[in-house]
Amino acid sequence: MKLALKGLSLPLREFALEADVILERRSTAIFGPSGAGKTSLLDVIAGLRRPASAWIEFNGRLLADTARGVDLPPRLRRIGYVSQDLALFPHLSVRNNLLYGSRGGGAGGDVFSYDHVTRVLEIGPLAERAVTELSGGEQQRVALARALLASPQLLLLDEPLASLDSALKTRIIPYLARVRDEFGTPMLYVTHDRAEARALCEEVLEMWRGKIVKQIGMKEWTE
Amino acid sequence: MSSEEWRIVWFTAWVSVLSVACILPAGLPLAWILARRDWPGKSVVETIVTLPLVLPPVATGLILLRLLGNRGAIGRFFNDTLHLQLVFTWRAVLAALTVMSFPLFVRSARSAFEDVNPRFEQIARTLGANEWRVFFTISAPLALRGIVGGMLLAFARALGEFGATVMVAGTIRGQTTISLAIFQAVDLGHDPTAYRLLGVSVALAFGAVWTSEWLLRRREASR
């Protein structure tokens, strides 16, 4: 995995988001207080927001180069996104939510198959339910599964456990670990919870008012 | 009610339905673009779209008469190339109804699209959907109540259209709308006819507007 961000700049309300960083670990935590620009950074990487300037390359593929007018649309970036509010489509059943991005085979093969993903995240029996009938934890896992079923090459998670109570958090973290281990998909994990970051990630990017102030391995960070 | 009067009601109803059908292909995408995108000159587009709502209907009718007349920019093409006359035919009635009801629909639909959380559309994009798929599977279904409400409003407006219609189509037997027929009946002193048509007009408009309001209330409740 290699995600390179060069000269990334996006004006936000009170400051500018800036990033110049290379990420090569399998799971990286993006850590910082709320309002630091973490979600905006994910949005730019996913192609959901256009930066004022940026050069973004992932595993050798150019995703964006504002200087030359290159801006790959989100659907071509193969980057999965689990947003903070989950954004499960309310008018579709759980199954249709899950299958929305599914390419039916193709890159990723069996690992991203419907059966495998629903088994790993234990949501098989929920398939015909309406999204509004699910509990918080179930919704969380469905959102995760939906992103995985699109066979992403990179997974962005924006505070996936923020709205859950600590008991539920402890129950979901193993699923995230499973995702990290069984699917091998690299992930960027935004959080302001140290325990989560420690449990799941190998590296930490610390953000403060739009800037990356520290890039450090998990071992050193927790010392 | 005589058979002639029923013919007038029937003609008015079907040409009003047809006008809503004509509004949709242009109105839906326009409403979505106005809701989601920004560009220099956007306010000019907004103003032009709103004009038929604000101009005196006869003024709009005069503009249409100029354009659709046999010597007008559009009418000339239809008359010379397609051998189809526009003014003083049902096509002119259709054109007048479509133009006059267009802004009402666009305002309603735009508001409905603005109420759809953009996150849903963004997630759909990361799941690989192109803009058409996002529109038809996410934006439109979630905005459906407001869109249908807008269609009903446009239908009600079309039912009652007079000023523009009288300019481009007049009162020709077989293609007279209810409002034109009422005007003609009063002009000729046929008051009972006028009052019967008035009754039908009120009933139709009441039904359409009431349904539209009911749908709007249900949309509020489901949020």
Place this chain on the structure above:
Amino acid sequence: MRTRIAILLGSLFLLCATAALPAAEVAVFAAASLTDCLTEIGKDYQKSGGAEVSFNFGASSLLARQIEEGAPADIFFSADEAKMNDLERRGLIETNTRVSRLGNSLVIVVPGDGGATIAKAADLANPQIKRVALADPGAVPAGVYAKAWLQRIGLWAAVEPKVIPALNVRAALAAVESGNVDAGIVFKTDAAVSRKVKVACAPPPGQTPDISYPMAMLKSAGDPDKARKFLAYLNSGAAGRVFEKFGFALRAPRR
């Protein structure tokens, strides 16, 4: 703040109230075909020291209807006797002021820049003539005369499906001018004021019904004295010359 709003509203009200005062002294409701000649006569009248006259031109049927509903008219100048009869029956006119001295005739007109040729009335039945503009033959005098004429020469059945009814005779003229219809039947005097139509043919004298323009003062006239004076002017030689200039026929005044 509230006093300022009160002053603003108060002055707006005063403004509206003063604006509502009638501007002219004699209000004449007249047939659309009289638009040009009456406008000139009105100006002449004022220049010669008469009162200020305002005109409301339109289809005589619509005007009669408006008068029946209480519209503030002093004089009614109709394009056919029938509409004046209606008002007289309802007791709305001063019958001793009713006089008819104008006549007119019908013509068939076509758009000035080409189109189908019409040499005689029967050509209206030709298939290339698809649309014929008439003032609404249900009520507007010009249309009523035209229909009666076409019925008389047996053409109404063939022409009726092609009829585009217009609000008044000037609207019918405008439809021919714009090229949106193939032909129209209007008064000779209307065709004369338009440069965008050609007279295709005219009926021989006697073939059309008698066209007569009665005028009368209304009982509801605001200032009967001034109204009578203008009516007298309308019957004078000076006005008569203007009517003739525009192509109307002058005849011995009848009641």
